[in-house]
Amino acid sequence: MSIPRPKNIILFFCFLPLLLGCGQKDQKAQKTQTVHLVFKHGKIAGDPVLFRNLLDKFETDHPGIKVKDETLPASTDEQHQFYVINLEGKSSDFDVLSMDVIWVPEFARAGWLRDLHHLVPEKERTAFFSGPMEAVTFEGKPYAVPWYIDAGVLYYRKDLLQKYGFLPPTTWAELVSTAQTITAEEKGLYGFIWQGKQYEGLVCNVLEYMWSNGGEVMREGKPVLFSPENIYALNFMKDLIIKYKVTPPLVTTAIEEPTRHIFGNGQALFMRNWPYAWNIFQREGSPVKDKVGISTLPSFPTHESASTLGGWQLGVNRFSKNPQVAEKLVLFLTSPESQKTLALNIGYKPSRQSLYLDEELIREQPFIAELTDVLRKARPRPVSPYYLMISQIIQPEFSAALSGIKTAEEALRSAQQQIEFILKVDR
Amino acid sequence: MKARNNGTPFVLPALVLLSLITVYPAVYVFYLSFQRRLLIFDLSKYVGLDNYLFLLGDKRFWNALGNTFYFTLISVSLELVLGLGFALLLHRTFKLKGLVRAVVMIPWIIPTVVSAKLWEWIYNTDFGILNYLLGLKVNWLGSPFWALNCAIAMDVWKTTPFVAILLTAGLQIIPEEVIQAAKIDGAGTWQIFKRITLPLLKPVILVVLIFRTLDAFRVFDAVYVLTGGGPANTTETLSIYAYKVLFQTLQFGYGSALSVIVFLCVGFFSLVYLKFLRKSNL
Numbered sequence: 001m002s003i004p005r006p007k008n009i010i011l012f013f014c015f016l017p018l019l020l021g022c023g024q025k026d027q028k029a030q031k032t033q034t035v036h037l038v039f040k041h042g043k044i045a046g047d048p049v050l051f052r053n054l055l056d057k058f059e060t061d062h063p064g065i066k067v068k069d070e071t072l073p074a075s076t077d078e079q080h081q082f083y084v085i086n087l088e089g090k091s092s093d094f095d096v097l098s099m100d101v102i103w104v105p106e107f108a109r110a111g112w113l114r115d116l117h118h119l120v121p122e123k124e125r126t127a128f129f130s131g132p133m134e135a136v137t138f139e140g141k142p143y144a145v146p147w148y149i150d151a152g153v154l155y156y157r158k159d160l161l162q163k164y165g166f167l168p169p170t171t172w173a174e175l176v177s178t179a180q181t182i183t184a185e186e187k188g189l190y191g192f193i194w195q196g197k198q199y200e201g202l203v204c205n206v207l208e209y210m211w212s213n214g215g216e217v218m219r220e221g222k223p224v225l226f227s228p229e230n231i232y233a234l235n236f237m238k239d240l241i242i243k244y245k246v247t248p249p250l251v252t253t254a255i256e257e258p259t260r261h262i263f264g265n266g267q268a269l270f271m272r273n274w275p276y277a278w279n280i281f282q283r284e285g286s287p288v289k290d291k292v293g294i295s296t297l298p299s300f301p302t303h304e305s306a307s308t309l310g311g312w313q314l315g316v317n318r319f320s321k322n323p324q325v326a327e328k329l330v331l332f333l334t335s336p337e338s339q340k341t342l343a344l345n346i347g348y349k350p351s352r353q354s355l356y357l358d359e360e361l362i363r364e365q366p367f368i369a370e371l372t373d374v375l376r377k378a379r380p381r382p383v384s385p386y387y388l389m390i391s392q393i394i395q396p397e398f399s400a401a402l403s404g405i406k407t408a409e410e411a412l413r414s415a416q417q418q419i420e421f422i423l424k425v426d427r
Numbered sequence: 428m429k430a431r432n433n434g435t436p437f438v439l440p441a442l443v444l445l446s447l448i449t450v451y452p453a454v455y456v457f458y459l460s461f462q463r464r465l466l467i468f469d470l471s472k473y474v475g476l477d478n479y480l481f482l483l484g485d486k487r488f489w490n491a492l493g494n495t496f497y498f499t500l501i502s503v504s505l506e507l508v509l510g511l512g513f514a515l516l517l518h519r520t521f522k523l524k525g526l527v528r529a530v531v532m533i534p535w536i537i538p539t540v541v542s543a544k545l546w547e548w549i550y551n552t553d554f555g556i557l558n559y560l561l562g563l564k565v566n567w568l569g570s571p572f573w574a575l576n577c578a579i580a581m582d583v584w585k586t587t588p589f590v591a592i593l594l595t596a597g598l599q600i601i602p603e604e605v606i607q608a609a610k611i612d613g614a615g616t617w618q619i620f621k622r623i624t625l626p627l628l629k630p631v632i633l634v635v636l637i638f639r640t641l642d643a644f645r646v647f648d649a650v651y652v653l654t655g656g657g658p659a660n661t662t663e664t665l666s667i668y669a670y671k672v673l674f675q676t677l678q679f680g681y682g683s684a685l686s687v688i689v690f691l692c693v694g695f696f697s698l699v700y701l702k703f704l705r706k707s708n709l
Contacts, residue, residue, distance in 0.1 A: 248552070
């Protein structure tokens with residue numbers, strides 16, 4: 001009996017790009033002397049023509065360089081997988097790559113990225129927000145340039161807060177009492193929704209509570225997850241569901257989009273999400289048009305609010321045949337002009353701080369000014385080549401604490417032990 | 428004899444192709460499973476049985492193994508019982524038989540990922556039709572107790588038609604005369620089913636069991652799309668765990684060891700079934 005095993009199929013496809021790659025290279029060499037760059041990235045939001053226009057401008061500015069942009073699958077896991085398989089195979093089929101904020105240290109450690117410290121000299125680094133700059137820096141050197149930025153924000157229903165005389169909450173306790181008061185009056189309204197399914201987004205959510213209580217995951221390369229601050233924060237999240245009942249249990253299966261739908265239908269008072277949802281809420285026909293406000297996430301008393309940093313960074317493939325030319329493209333796409341164009345046309349939030357003072361940008365997208373503070377405070381998830389392994393350990397433990405299989409204390413102790421174990425091996 | 432030997436060159440291309448795309452990768456996975464290989468640290472060394480020893484103490488592995496066995500046992504049993512029921516119904520002659528047969532096949536035709544997405548909506552706490560019909564507010568996929576059972580329900584819905592169709596084919600080869608003879612001898616419906624239909628159907632049932640057990644044991648797409656292994660790994664099957672270790676945390680050595688375990692389990696099941704099958708053919 002021969003039964004196809006998924007493993008075999010996967011391995012087969014691992015080699016497929018290599019085979020295909022060989023053919024492409026030969027063709028390139030035979031053509032003219034024009035340098036062809038390949039730029040790999042995730043799906044660009046909105047009309048693809050707008051992004052192509054930007055690349056066309058680069059081609060006009062730099063005669064003799066042609067840029068081919070290739071879109072990867074929408075799921076970030078699949079993009080990660082694509083890069084890993086191809087970079088491990090030392091593929092030179094793409095020159096510039098866009099990376100999620102959590103990948104850079106891992107790829108840099110593996111030796112897959114070109115050191116870009118000369119592109120962003122020391123004094124220029126402050127031009128970017130500190131969060132993304134920290135995330136692209138490995139062993140003191142930047143291996144990518146921050147392209148655009150994302151951060152967790154609190155959405156609230158302006159109209160309802162006004163009706164009941166509340167201000168946007170600044171502490172978690174205020175959020176709970178506001179939500180309890182208003183949901184008692186408004187039938188069928190959820191208090192506060194967020195993302196609690198076992199996936200990367202859960203880590204983003206939990207860290208915001210831990211950080212805003214003074215907790216951390218790693219300090220100076222050592223895990224410090226098992227701490228009273230973190231136990232308190234994780235317990236509070238569970239209490240949102242069980243004790244205070246402001247969060248419906250459905251969040252334990254929710255990722256971004258389902259929560260966005262619920263809030264967008266006018267069925268929730270507060271929501272934690274990324275800034276992308278704002279433009280959707282403001283569309284014609286949206287039930288919550290002009291009723292939504294956005295602010296920094298609350299914090300625990302005496303601590304500062306903290307948002308998890310998201311966003312994408314541009315790096316150069318170390319196996320690229322034209323690294324200098326590829327660097328030019330990175331510089332161009334991360335320049336203030338390009339970031340402004342992307343912000344105006346597609347709504348990507350610039351990683352350069354100066355653009356948040358740009359008059360035209362503020363006029364066109366007034367809410368960008370409200371975001372400045374959130375983005376400045378946004379914190380990267382632990383910057384470590386081990387991050388993806390750490391995330392795989394903490395996702396199920398956080399999920400276990402939220403669904404009541406373990407206490408927060410048990411979950412964090414177990415996570416701490418597992419992280420200590422993987423850090424010990426191969427050091 | 429000579430004619431048989433002449434066939435070799437014709438089979439050769441297929442053999443070469445098969446060994447390239449199945450034998451070589453399979454052997455390579457075995458080889459990898461004896462290595463400690465971490466791509467990001469450029470680490471690749473022979474560690475003997477270390478991965479397998481680590482596996483013995485890995486709670487997450489035992490949890491995944493337990494989930495996989497539970498999933499396989501419950502879903503395959505339900506599918507067999509329901510599939511047999513459907514097959515007996517479909518075997519009778521009635522109006523619109525063709526139409527009913529086609530309708531029964533629909534769940535099997537829908538791609539797994541699509542049906543997983545459909546079921547994700549069915550199970551949705553707020554908007555899902557299941558809670559609407561039951562008048563409840565159960566958080567199906569978020570509950571450690573329900574999540575895996577929900578995945579099983581989806582799998583049963585999806586694969587029962589496959590079982591039913593195979594068994595219907597099996598029923599059609601049972602000679603009508605045998606059943607009529609039994610009737611003349613005064614056997615009741617139950618007796619006919621137990622003494623004639625079931626024994627004659629046994630080879631087909633075994634084939635169905637082989638297919639379904641092996642498929643269920645390697646289940647990945649349905650559960651991965653439905654829950655991603657959550658909440659708290661209560662729906663994480665061996666294939667999902669292996670995928671996460673291999674492609675999300677890039678531990679190729681340990682991930683391969685997990686795959687080898689799946690392979691060994693599946694191989695063991697096939698051997699047992701094949702033995703039964705050979706016996707029943709005698």
